[in-house]
Amino acid sequence: MMGPDELIAFFPAADGETLQMVCGLLAPFDGLVRVHCRGVDLQLPDRNSLWRGLQCWGMLTGRLTTDFSKFCLAGNCRQCATTIRRAGAEPEVVLACKAEPEPGMEILELAEGFELRT
Numbered sequence: 545m546m547g548p549d550e551l552i553a554f555f556p557a558a559d560g561e562t563l564q565m566v567c568g569l570l571a572p573f574d575g576l577v578r579v580h581c582r583g584v585d586l587q588l589p590d591r592n593s594l595w596r597g598l599q600c601w602g603m604l605t606g607r608l609t610t611d612f613s614k615f616c617l618a619g620n621c622r623q624c625a626t627t628i629r630r631a632g633a634e635p636e637v638v639l640a641c642k643a644e645p646e647p648g649m650e651i652l653e654l655a656e657g658f659e660l661r662t
């Protein structure tokens with residue numbers, strides 16, 4: 545299981561308080577999954593939703609903001625609908641609050657409410 549001491553190796557610019565906060569938000573995870581999004585390689589924790597991974601990546605890098613007012617996180621509102629492509633597959637729309645990152649996954653279109661600085 546990873547924690548703040550392991551995360552710092554991937555996010556050296558993040559401060560200790562943010563690392564602790566992020567680990568408090570995440571379900572236990574064993575590693576980071578590289579997901580490509582509009583020219584940026586995101587490192588998202590496994591065994592967590594894409595939504596939570598995006599939120600935490602934004603906190604750790606300062607490069608992605610989340611408008612919390614838009615999302616229910618319960619799979620009901622569909623505001624988190626995100627266009628992805630799994631390795632070797634056709635694009636599809638998934639709910640970011642339900643889907644988990646996978647190696648080779650690409651995010652083609654982020655849900656409204658996420659702002660990525662490329």
Ligand code: FES
Pocket residue numbers: 614615616617618619620621622623624625639640641642
């Ligand atoms: S945030 Fe509402 S369905 Fe995902």
